[in-house]
Amino acid sequence: KMLRQIAALALVALANSQDTHYCPDGWLVNDAGSSIGCILLGGLDERLNKHDAGLVCEGHGGWLLELDERHSVHKNNVIKGMISDKVGQGNWGIPGMKYDDQWWIAATVNGHHSDHNYGNWTWDSTGHEVTWFDWYDGEPSDYHGENCLTYLRDQDIFGYGAYHWNDWDCDWVARYICEAPPSNYLDD
Numbered sequence: 517k518m519l520r521q522i523a524a525l526a527l528v529a530l531a532n533s534q535d536t537h538y539c540p541d542g543w544l545v546n547d548a549g550s551s552i553g554c555i556l557l558g559g560l561d562e563r564l565n566k567h568d569a570g571l572v573c574e575g576h577g578g579w580l581l582e583l584d585e586r587h588s589v590h591k592n593n594v595i596k597g598m599i600s601d602k603v604g605q606g607n608w609g610i611p612g613m614k615y616d617d618q619w620w621i622a623a624t625v626n627g628h629h630s631d632h633n634y635g636n637w638t639w640d641s642t643g644h645e646v647t648w649f650d651w652y653d654g655e656p657s658d659y660h661g662e663n664c665l666t667y668l669r670d671q672d673i674f675g676y677g678a679y680h681w682n683d684w685d686c687d688w689v690a691r692y693i694c695e696a697p698p699s700n701y702l703d704d
Contacts, residue, residue: 538698540577544598546695548591554578554699555595557602557619558692566664569620569692570640578696582639594652595693596679599667606675613652618666618690619684625683627665629656631695637665649681656683666690 528578538545539554546553556576564572570580583592599619606614622640629635631654637646652670662683671677
């Protein structure tokens with residue numbers, strides 16, 4: 517009986533020592549910057565237009581990913597790592613841009629833009645101007661009025677890739693990334 521109690525206490529201590537208690541099941545902890553947040557990466561087979569992706573995030577109690585200006589570069593790199601971990605290595609021998617491997621970011625541009633004139637990009641929820649960029653070479657392209665923002669994967673011949681920003685039509689489909697504040701039950 518004593519051995520069972522010790523084992524139960526050890527399990528409780530292990531569970532409490534993990535940082536996942538900040539976020540609901542299935543969400544990842546984002547500790548980029550000075551505060552903790554929660555990130556939910558949509559399923560690899562789930563692709564939605566940007567509006568519907570935002571609704572899915574609202575249904576989960578969050579919002580579509582934004583990269584606030586204060587911790588944006590670090591957060592951007594953390595999110596790209598999370599996506600890479602989820603997707604894994606691509607198919608060997610097929611290099612190039614993977615337009616079926618894109619993830620929504622909550623920013624929009626008004627007006628013409630190009631790789632020489634990035635345009636007036638703003639974060640969707642705050643309306644604040646995007647002041648830094650992580651574009652691929654040749655992006656943004658404004659191909660047929662691409663006014664929304666995604667992460668896009670470019671991979672090498674061995675299937676390894678990197679994600680950078682791409683302008684994408686808001687009505688086309690991509691995977692979603694939701695974010696939410698950490699659970700506040702610890703504050704009670």
